[in-house]
Amino acid sequence: MDARVDTASQAAELRAAIRAGRHDGRTTGLVPGMVQANLVILPAAWADDFRTFCHRNHQACPLIDETAPGTRSLPRLGVDIDVATDLPRYNVFRDGVLVEEATDLTSLWQEDFIAFALGCSYSFEGALLEAGLRLRHQDLGVKVPLYVTDMATAPAGPFEGPLIVSMRPFPPADAIQAIAITSRYDQVHGAPLHFGDPAAIGIADIDAPWSGAPPVLHPGEVPLFWACGVTPQLVLERARPPIAITHKPGHMLVTDLLNAEFARAA
Amino acid sequence: MDARVDTASQAAELRAAIRAGRHDGRTTGLVPGMVQANLVILPAAWADDFRTFCHRNHQACPLIDETAPGTRSLPRLGVDIDVATDLPRYNVFRDGVLVEEATDLTSLWQEDFIAFALGCSYSFEGALLEAGLRLRHQDLGVKVPLYVTDMATAPAGPFEGPLIVSMRPFPPADAIQAIAITSRYDQVHGAPLHFGDPAAIGIADIDAPWSGAPPVLHPGEVPLFWACGVTPQLVLERARPPIAITHKPGHMLVTDLLNAEFARAA
Numbered sequence: 001m002d003a004r005v006d007t008a009s010q011a012a013e014l015r016a017a018i019r020a021g022r023h024d025g026r027t028t029g030l031v032p033g034m035v036q037a038n039l040v041i042l043p044a045a046w047a048d049d050f051r052t053f054c055h056r057n058h059q060a061c062p063l064i065d066e067t068a069p070g071t072r073s074l075p076r077l078g079v080d081i082d083v084a085t086d087l088p089r090y091n092v093f094r095d096g097v098l099v100e101e102a103t104d105l106t107s108l109w110q111e112d113f114i115a116f117a118l119g120c121s122y123s124f125e126g127a128l129l130e131a132g133l134r135l136r137h138q139d140l141g142v143k144v145p146l147y148v149t150d151m152a153t154a155p156a157g158p159f160e161g162p163l164i165v166s167m168r169p170f171p172p173a174d175a176i177q178a179i180a181i182t183s184r185y186d187q188v189h190g191a192p193l194h195f196g197d198p199a200a201i202g203i204a205d206i207d208a209p210w211s212g213a214p215p216v217l218h219p220g221e222v223p224l225f226w227a228c229g230v231t232p233q234l235v236l237e238r239a240r241p242p243i244a245i246t247h248k249p250g251h252m253l254v255t256d257l258l259n260a261e262f263a264r265a266a
Numbered sequence: 267m268d269a270r271v272d273t274a275s276q277a278a279e280l281r282a283a284i285r286a287g288r289h290d291g292r293t294t295g296l297v298p299g300m301v302q303a304n305l306v307i308l309p310a311a312w313a314d315d316f317r318t319f320c321h322r323n324h325q326a327c328p329l330i331d332e333t334a335p336g337t338r339s340l341p342r343l344g345v346d347i348d349v350a351t352d353l354p355r356y357n358v359f360r361d362g363v364l365v366e367e368a369t370d371l372t373s374l375w376q377e378d379f380i381a382f383a384l385g386c387s388y389s390f391e392g393a394l395l396e397a398g399l400r401l402r403h404q405d406l407g408v409k410v411p412l413y414v415t416d417m418a419t420a421p422a423g424p425f426e427g428p429l430i431v432s433m434r435p436f437p438p439a440d441a442i443q444a445i446a447i448t449s450r451y452d453q454v455h456g457a458p459l460h461f462g463d464p465a466a467i468g469i470a471d472i473d474a475p476w477s478g479a480p481p482v483l484h485p486g487e488v489p490l491f492w493a494c495g496v497t498p499q500l501v502l503e504r505a506r507p508p509i510a511i512t513h514k515p516g517h518m519l520v521t522d523l524l525n526a527e528f529a530r531a532a
Contacts, residue, residue, distance in 0.1 A: 172462050176445055183446030191445075
């Protein structure tokens, strides 16, 4: 209980530092053990379709909370969260095009905005590390490789597009453990969608990721592919809402929830 | 609750039929949903080492209960179980050699016998079928293929030997589900030990199983290998106790426990 209060207060302190402009860098690895969330902000007219899209594509877009109309808080995720100021960096899209980066949304905020918080792979990566597994991209200090697949998301209104996956390699025995563990985290992408042959999900060349660093696989290792939270960003670009705002990748909403609370009972 | 009472009473009825000599065939597929168990009976002088062996090799030898000295009942596994009469067929080993088959152990029973009940893959296979997965060996109506690996069990006293695995093939997406599900059944072998390349665990030719039918793998499918409950039988043969009695494969102890009760909370 003490540990929980302690890390929750560390998360609140980090958000306060971000809000005050004292931290505008990545949140990766900060306040370990706490859930970090992806953020998507849309005008209310677009929110219903986006919510439906998330529900239909739960593995890529695990919706964990949203703001009530007219508010900027997420009381279930943390004390005194202000989604307009508490993330280090935001990407602002107009008509589907990234037009600017911001560290504070106060001047851009519209009364009709709804902010959606989506689960993020940092939670399950934390659980894998706690189980003693190694993450190759972390060991190498590079970004996890992402790929566009030939698997379509289930569309909702204007929102549609291909599923994007992240890849992490493991020897088979570790892969089994990684699958078992992440299957209990269905609010943060859950189990992988695929392992093994990349071509089976439309990845022509595993050495040429769409984003992130080219992977390094050791002999006998198997690539595991998880639905990725970047999927909704690509979907937003294709849907071209007049305005949409997301976190900048790596610059997340740090919540007061423990990753361990996200593991569901089987 | 009604369903549980109903299937438990079906299990008790089946045991009564076996005890009365009205059923001496396989228990495979009978009273679906109920835990079936492997049985190993040893003189008390050998029981401590065997119990330790089971604890050290939990995935292959998941010990779920044992008789109290001087008794033949397993009250936690079912009402009025008599391990000497309630299995359809037994294998009797003397000095590690299978010397006879029996349908009733009354005349062979020794006061110093301890009977061990071990979890069996039927439980997790039931869970896989309930999740909508298909089991190839069941679809083909053949026995699951078993292989002797080059992975050693952890020895205890005279008990040692190689780990035996069973193999079930799946497409990757189903394999992920199979791993996630069986990882919650650690009292019945748990998650697979390995998938993919058979040579990595010392299987020279996947088409030549040690026991069971040669496997049929469809294109794109991956072989998954689970620790197998036949492992202790081979270990008993190598340890050569003066007498040891097991169930005959496929002729199990049918208990009053639901498979679903074996799924542990994550």
